[in-house]
Amino acid sequence: MDALWQDILARPAIYAGAICTLGLMTLIYRENAVYRFFEHVFIGLAAGFSIVVLIKEILDPFLYQPVFKKGEWYWTFVFMFGLLFYFIHSRKYNWLSRLPIGFLMGFSAGQAFQGFANTYLPQLARSFRPLFVTTPDGSWDAAAGINNLIFMIVLVTVMSYFFFSFEQKSRVIRNSAQFGRWVMMVAFGAIFGTTIMARMALLFDRMYFLFSDWLRLVR
């Protein structure tokens, strides 16, 4: 018993981690009192950590330091503007909270132009695939050409699935959209298949933590 206590005192973080791991893992059997307890502890710790981050990484560097250390007094206005959020609980002046909310909405919307240009425009030119491809030594590369054709067909049929306002009267459009949906299923199946590896690695890591870091049964 003494040895156990000494071990716990020597490695408290490992023991705490192991107990928490086991506690949350009980969820796969079913929701139970043990899980519920650790779930609440988890949310409490996470909330506490968010508060710490808010103070350390937002209020301190973006409000306290600039105003009181660098004299940038105008940040006070931002703070006062942010206080308008709290009117959300007021029956009568509730609408005031819509000002900072609207401001954040505008911020988010305004960034869309750059976001669109950055994310999608470069992909456009990369979709211009030649159907005739030559290898570096100048001979015809039929396989690459066929691959590019497939790429185009997939691209166009999947996009056709997402047309909402055209009535799919013509058979071409209807079939194209249907084919597009099937191709998407291929893509989704592939994503599913590739993700399994990463998730299993995580579970393996947990077992390694329990059996090696904690119980020291495996090196």
Add this chain to the structure above:
Amino acid sequence: MATTPGTSAPRDIWDRLQAIDRRVLYVLLLVVIILPLFVPIRLPMVTMPSTQKLYQAVESIPEGGYVIVSTTWSGGTRAENMPQTEAILRHLMKRRLRVAVFSFDQQGSQFSYNIASRVARDFGYEYGKDWVHWGFRPVAGVVMKSLVRDIPGTFTTDRDGKPTKDMPVMQGIKDIKDVDAIVEIAASGIYMDWIGLVVGANPKLKFGFCPTAVMAPETYPYMDSGQIVGIMEGMRGAAEYEQLVNTVGLATKGMGSISLAHVLIMLLIIVGNVGYIVTRARRS
């Protein structure tokens, strides 16, 4: 596409095959994950060309060469990145190259120090003479730009704050031209920064990348263009690498678990479908 679990009680074996209780599945999964930790399971392994290329690149470094290993990962991806780090360090130290380790991640710095110390012991590497750990370095872009021009000036101290100036391992290393290879083990897209800021500065520098499996596909184009010499892809790449350097490490064990888990899932899919086909055939 989801179905509510069978409302009527399973009648025969075929019905039952379609409605195995999820807890049975979970126990099976736990068994296949835990078992290889204790019982080594050697599965046939085909080495991917990307792993082979990385191995060859390390093999081609001239004797006494200098390699920087950066470990930008944290606990969340330990299962994949830890065996990668260990496998690459084993290879470097087996070849008796000079090694400098550091990290853009605080946790990664601690992890890589522990791993490197252990591997160094195995190969009789002496700290300060054969290898060094520069510790945690925040703000990747700044560090990368500066190490291109001046390595001793960028890493004036090691992880314990000791000056590196007089360490034998730092002798003869001035800038990026004196470095033979850089290997980044990461859970993020940091390879882009290396390629953009460092790789071009020394044409003979070899840049190897060890990403998590999820990250790997997006890095292939850079291997085709030669900007990355080779890729160790997640735990699987690490297992292949362990095989290449003749060691049974965490990745080989992990790959046993993960392969079995894949096999389990595939078997379950088959079992479920067999049950489904038979019952459907009977009904019609």
Add this chain to the structure above:
Amino acid sequence: MQHAFEKIWPVLIVEVLTAVIIIWRIVSAQRGKELFIRRIPGLNAIDEAIGRATEMGRPVLMVPGIGGFSIIALQALSIFSYIARSTAKFGNRILMPVADPTVYTVAEEVIRDAYQAEGHPERFEADSIRFLSDRQFAFASGVAGLIQREQIASSFMFGEFFAESLIFAETGNMVGAIQVAGTVHTTQIPFFIAACDYTIIGDEYYAASAYISRNPTMLGSLVGQDFGKLLIASLCVIGSVAATLAALEVPVLGTASQWFINLFTIR
């Protein structure tokens, strides 16, 4: 690309043109023109799912994802606002765990307004909308617990979802809930497809509020969006033809094609 002027032509041709068409369609739709919209099965299922919750007398769960306050979250909230109007009418209990404090603040407002609009402000319970945690898996643990404890009857997941998507969807499936989900993060769609009854794919997500509300402004926007997509699809086809011509080194046409490709090539 930090600024439009770094590569002005694609920005003008694709982005600005799309934006102008969208606004133009919105304005003309507001003048009252009948507009067609194709069926989106997942969205039709919303009423069915609420109906079932009413029959079973068990709560309805709405999860607006774990993303921050953005247009994606706003779209989720407008779908939930529609759902809340139904639940206000039928008197279902709702549960809405939220992961971002700003989204939480707005969500409370949106849902309360929905109850008011339906004429049942007294049925709104402030505690039904809860901030759990802005940390991904702490939030996931809370939602998983909630789903099982409350034995929810139907679950709606719209917004930004990452790896935790499967935790929600499988736990929901375990308690036998009807589940409808949609997210802009395409890598999570396979998991929703595997575990939910209906999944909204891709920009069906952005079509949702138009589809549900049939509001002329939104429908007009949807028509404009279709024009934008048509523009992009056509450019891809034209670009591929151009790339082929350039590769075949057709005289004149090949050079012109190369010019066209370069016009759109960024970096």
Add this chain to the structure above:
Amino acid sequence: MFEPIARFFSAKPPEVLPYYVAGAVLFSILMIFVLINLPSRARKPLIALVTFLAGLFYATEFFFPIDRATNKNFLTDYLVPASKLGSLLGGMTLTLGILSLLRVHGRNIARLRAGWYNSVALLVAMVSMVTFGLMDKYGANDGAKKVFNVLFEGMLINMDATMFSLIAFYIVSASYRAFRIRSIEATILMVTAFLVMLGQVPVGNALTDWLPQDGTFASLRVENIKQWILSQVNAAALRAIAFGLGVGGLAISLRIWLSLERGAYFEKEI
């Protein structure tokens, strides 16, 4: 013309700083009083204006011609302060979220509802994390550091990893249940997932290891089939979906920016 304004909004030395800060607070309170008394028909236009101006900043910064030498225009230097402003405003809502937690769990405890002790655990965990987290930063104390280490590295990080790892279980039950040849779509989904799984693991690769490494038949090796699905079909399909999402996102951004959005929240009388 802007010179006096810029001087007024510049950083102030400590001697006069308190006056400026107090002035800003007073001015803001005054403005709130003005807002409270604003006629209700002016409210919506005001909110629309605030939204529009906030969006206009980013739009102008993106579209305004740049100086080729510096790659900047007159607004570029304000991007960093703007993002700080956004973080600060967004951060201030955290208090509202925490209040929600306190309200729900405080009530559980006060009324001794079933499981009230869990709510106590939540609050204790929260308070200790805040206490030791702040001590870790602002008051270096070895004991406090150790406790923080147990709370953060020991508990929080491991709980994160555990919840994340549960997905491994769920992925097994989901694929067992969903991948049935029930419909064409489900079958396609299953077959590709199956092929890709085979390509992922060494065991699967061993199946087609007898095929040559190069040449025509090499493309039938499972790892190459997997690679082909990912690089051709997957990439193209995901790009097509992404284009749609891009246009959809642009549309909803425009609607919000120009206050054209509809729905209960936007149409409510205020």
